[in-house]
Amino acid sequence: MLEVHDLTVRFGGITALDGVGFDVGRGEMVGLIGPNGAGKTTLFNCLTRRYDADSGTVTYEGRDLTAVPPHAIAELGIARTFQNLGLFxxxxxxDNVLVGAHHRGRAGFLSAGLRLPGVRREERALHADADAVLDRLGLTGVSGHLATxxxxxxxxxxxLARALIGRPRLLLLDEPVNGLSASEVDEFAGTLGAIRSEYDLTVIVVEHHMGFVMGICERIVCLDFGRKIAEGPPGEVQRDPGVIEAYLGTAVSERSERTIEHSSSELMRPTQEGV
Structure with a gap:
């Protein structure tokens, strides 16, 4: 579904992404991890066309994503959430959820202003979809509350509901459990696993909570200083000396295999705060 090849992004003298490449197959759930500043959110911003890459290619369902204007991304079936809540x-x-369905509306300025029958039918359909998503995520009781x-x-x-109403095929989640309690993390993990199947989603998750991301993803990509340093199944990545060094800041080349295994298990152990 998604092919990222040799993606490079620079901000002045800072290289945020340095030749990053990986593929994501349809239906996969892939974790994107790395220390703060590794380039994870920058990568998401490139995939959703908020940023332009200096070089490299991104191909989505056979289409060159770098040539797609930002406003057309949602219509292609790509949706995302944000590190810092992007709600109104x-x-x-x-209404916040309905914002996510803006690209599904077909009514023009004149027909909407005149409230023609087709406009009313479209609005009823979108409101029904919003109610269904709200119900699925247990939000019906607060649907009329202000977000604040x-x-x-x-x-x-x-x-998450706002992303789902857009009917995405590729869902990008940027630190979805950051700031949640341990019970909320477990609940979110269960919900995500269920809706992935129900909505036929391909998912990429950026997350620092290692217990969460290692528990739900089939494959992990790890970035450090804008470069990909590891990729593979969770168990393989969590034992990778380069990944441990990136997180712990120690010279793992001088550590024994037993010490590496111990540090890795401590690093990936689920906690309320995450890593």
Missing amino acids: PRLSVR GLPFGTLKRVE
């Missing part, structure tokens, strides 16, 4: 605090939960003031875990689900 003075809109209701329901709601619990953080609830707002994370609102963001």
